[in-house]
Amino acid sequence: MSLPDVSARPATVVHALQRLSSVTGHGYTFLDNAAKPTFFSFAALNEATERRARKLMAFGLRPGDRVGMVLAQPQDFVVSFLSCLYAGLVPVPMYPPLSFGKLDAWADGALSILQNAEASLLLTDAQLQSVLWQVVPKVKSLKDLLTVEKLDSLGEADGPLPTVGPEDLCFLQYTSGSTSAPKGVMVTHGNLVANAWAISAEGMSLVPYTDTALSWLPLYHDMGLIGFVITPMIRAVQAVFVPTLLFVKRPNIWMQTMSDFGAQHSFGPNFAFALAARKAGEAELAKWDLSAVRVLGCGAEPIHVATMHAFEDVMAKAKLRPGSVMPAYGMAEATLAMTFHPPGTPLVVKSVNGDVFRADGRVVPPQDDALMLSFVSCGKPFSEHGVAAMDAEGNLLPEDQEGELVFRGPSVTRGYWRNEEATRESFRADGWLRTGDLGFIHDGNVYITGRSKDLIILNGRNHHPTAVEWAVAEVEGVRKGNVVAFSVPGEESEVLVVVAETKADPAPETVEHIIAAVSAQLSLKVSDVVLLGIGQLPKTSSGKLQRRKAREQYLSGELGKHGDRTLGSSGTKLTVARHVARSLWGRAAHTAGKLFSRTPET
Amino acid sequence: MDSLELIKAAIVAVDPSKASKLSAVTAKTEIRELGMDSVATMEMVGYLEEKLNTQFSDEVMIRIQTFGDLQTLVERSKNG
Numbered sequence: 001m002s003l004p005d006v007s008a009r010p011a012t013v014v015h016a017l018q019r020l021s022s023v024t025g026h027g028y029t030f031l032d033n034a035a036k037p038t039f040f041s042f043a044a045l046n047e048a049t050e051r052r053a054r055k056l057m058a059f060g061l062r063p064g065d066r067v068g069m070v071l072a073q074p075q076d077f078v079v080s081f082l083s084c085l086y087a088g089l090v091p092v093p094m095y096p097p098l099s100f101g102k103l104d105a106w107a108d109g110a111l112s113i114l115q116n117a118e119a120s121l122l123l124t125d126a127q128l129q130s131v132l133w134q135v136v137p138k139v140k141s142l143k144d145l146l147t148v149e150k151l152d153s154l155g156e157a158d159g160p161l162p163t164v165g166p167e168d169l170c171f172l173q174y175t176s177g178s179t180s181a182p183k184g185v186m187v188t189h190g191n192l193v194a195n196a197w198a199i200s201a202e203g204m205s206l207v208p209y210t211d212t213a214l215s216w217l218p219l220y221h222d223m224g225l226i227g228f229v230i231t232p233m234i235r236a237v238q239a240v241f242v243p244t245l246l247f248v249k250r251p252n253i254w255m256q257t258m259s260d261f262g263a264q265h266s267f268g269p270n271f272a273f274a275l276a277a278r279k280a281g282e283a284e285l286a287k288w289d290l291s292a293v294r295v296l297g298c299g300a301e302p303i304h305v306a307t308m309h310a311f312e313d314v315m316a317k318a319k320l321r322p323g324s325v326m327p328a329y330g331m332a333e334a335t336l337a338m339t340f341h342p343p344g345t346p347l348v349v350k351s352v353n354g355d356v357f358r359a360d361g362r363v364v365p366p367q368d369d370a371l372m373l374s375f376v377s378c379g380k381p382f383s384e385h386g387v388a389a390m391d392a393e394g395n396l397l398p399e400d401q402e403g404e405l406v407f408r409g410p411s412v413t414r415g416y417w418r419n420e421e422a423t424r425e426s427f428r429a430d431g432w433l434r435t436g437d438l439g440f441i442h443d444g445n446v447y448i449t450g451r452s453k454d455l456i457i458l459n460g461r462n463h464h465p466t467a468v469e470w471a472v473a474e475v476e477g478v479r480k481g482n483v484v485a486f487s488v489p490g491e492e493s494e495v496l497v498v499v500a501e502t503k504a505d506p507a508p509e510t511v512e513h514i515i516a517a518v519s520a521q522l523s524l525k526v527s528d529v530v531l532l533g534i535g536q537l538p539k540t541s542s543g544k545l546q547r548r549k550a551r552e553q554y555l556s557g558e559l560g561k562h563g564d565r566t567l568g569s570s571g572t573k574l575t576v577a578r579h580v581a582r583s584l585w586g587r588a589a590h591t592a593g594k595l596f597s598r599t600p601e602t
Numbered sequence: 603m604d605s606l607e608l609i610k611a612a613i614v615a616v617d618p619s620k621a622s623k624l625s626a627v628t629a630k631t632e633i634r635e636l637g638m639d640s641v642a643t644m645e646m647v648g649y650l651e652e653k654l655n656t657q658f659s660d661e662v663m664i665r666i667q668t669f670g671d672l673q674t675l676v677e678r679s680k681n682g
């Protein structure tokens with residue numbers, strides 16, 4: 001039998017899978033926690049999805065109702081997510097609780113998302129349901145908590161499935177916000193198809209019925225979900241899913257499975273490349289064959305060029321081709337991807353005169369006696385889309401001038417769910433989406449130079465600095481309201497720095513207490529703590545803390561220079577950070593941030 | 603190697619800078635207090651699973667907070 005034609009764009013995600021309903025030789029493979037694979041052909045996936053969709057509809061839900069999803073296993077997640085779409089329901093992917101984390105803090109986060117989304121149903125699995133029951137009575141809109149095991153045990157349901165169109169809301173992607181006000185990005189079927197089509201056809205040149213994509217990324221995050229669940233099926237490309245925790249516990253499994261499956265495509269945040277390169281031993285490298293690999297996308301957190309080169313050097317022993325690592329830039333509000341560097345070509349680095357750039361944001365060639373800054377290109381926007389730099393008054397800037405990056409095109413989402421104020425702030429009436437990232441355009445390529453919004457991105461995940469600052473403010477001796485948190489480039493990836501003003505003569509353990517408080521509440525590692533005397537943190541004339549200025553002063557060594565400055569836990573890190581800040585960096589997408597995008601907060 | 607020593611070895615394997623902090627650790631110390639991020643913590647769990655040739659379930663892991671909790675888990679898996 002001939003294979004269905006996938007040369008044209010499908011109208012919706014539902015249409016994308018339905019048109020593959022006769023395909024039995026290609027599909028998705030799910031690894032369980034023991035790395036045992038289960039294969040679902042596209043035909044089987046369509047069938048399982050339809051079956052579950054009908055069962056969901058039997059619960060009396062109406063099209064457009066939101067369904068919270070806390071599912072750790074990729075197989076459960078993918079079938080459940082797609083079945084919501086078939087039933088016209090709006091899935092709300094949520095991150096599962098972390099090991100060693102504070103369950104209460106996690107439950108608070110889950111609660112605020114479910115309340116904001118006004119979810120009607122909560123879908124989870126038998127293992128996680130016990131921790132979720134405590135949340136259920138607090139969400140008035142919730143009708144039920146269901147496990148996938150329970151759904152499977154129910155008898156078959158029948159009844160027609162609704163018709164879904166490109167303008168319909170497909171799912172809500174929750175992103176970083178302060179915990180009290182989570183922001184759910186409204187992604188339509190039209191957005192998803194436009195973005196996934198651009199990624200598959202232009203960005204990665206996926207070859208239908210031939211290529212294989214592989215991912216260990218969390219599926220509650222846009223990079224994993226859109227990049228590897230939606231995009232492959234839109235082009236009839238196979239996908240392999242590795243549980244996220246399996247990769248973090250055994251990082252070698254990433255390249256091992258790339259080799260086993262002869263996969264061409266994968267993606268990860270910067271930290272994952274550092275981890276994978278560090279863990280690969282000579283014995284593994286000798287066994288692996290990565291010669292089929294074409295694109296290893298890097299996004300979701302600032303890209304460290306040295307880390308990318310180190311990764312390629314190590315993996316060259318496993319026959320990885322040079323130029324396989326591809327910087328990408330994106331964010332949840334743009335569905336997922338905004339720009340891709342051309343796959344298979346060397347990284348493009350632009351060096352500029354740092355003195356001129358810092359003074360007025362102009363890109364001019366470096367000079368011998370001036371500071372040199374280098375930035376890595378994230379490539380060009382896809383067709384039908386645009387990226388530009390904009391000044392504070394909303395004027396588009398010419399090339400080689402730094403401004404806030406803005407994005408437009410069919411991938412721009414509808415805004416934030418029931419949050420008009422935040423929507424107005426980021427989604428301009430003229431169609432441009434404000435990214436909150438600073439950058440410039442040179443030869444049509446997008447270079448990211450920093451952030452105008454104070455977001456901290458660590459291990460591919462976005463965190464609002466206030467969450468860190470509040471945790472630190474609770475520490476004995478710290479002056480409440482006089483704490484700033486930000487990230488700076490570290491040796492391999494971004495690292496977290498806390499600067500706090502203390503009362504006179506802080507106890508010697510204050511630094512340790514700050515590190516422990518942030519770790520206990522947020523599961524984040526603080527790499528440096530700087531304690532300052534009263535009035536040493538930079539503030540505006542109205543007394544508002546200036547995080548960005550504090551960060552600049554930290555990097556230039558100016559912070560608290562005229563006060564009683566105490567270096568924190570790792571004075572050496574400061575030197576390292578200052579050094580690295582001058583080397584290359586770019587930033588990619590988010591979605592747990594950015595290639596992607598802004599991710600949910602931990 | 604006793605369970606606590608094995609756990610400490612796992613931590614040092616993942617983040618050698620934590621070695622100096624481990625002498626003060628008791629059963630009641632919360633693992634988070636060491637200041638490791640969630641990725642490093644899971645790497646540590648991976649080390650333990652490999653040494654013990656076992657796999658801890660997600661449900662059990664999310665309820666572990668202290669060294670004592672983790673010690674109990676390690677003991678249990680050693681005893682099969």
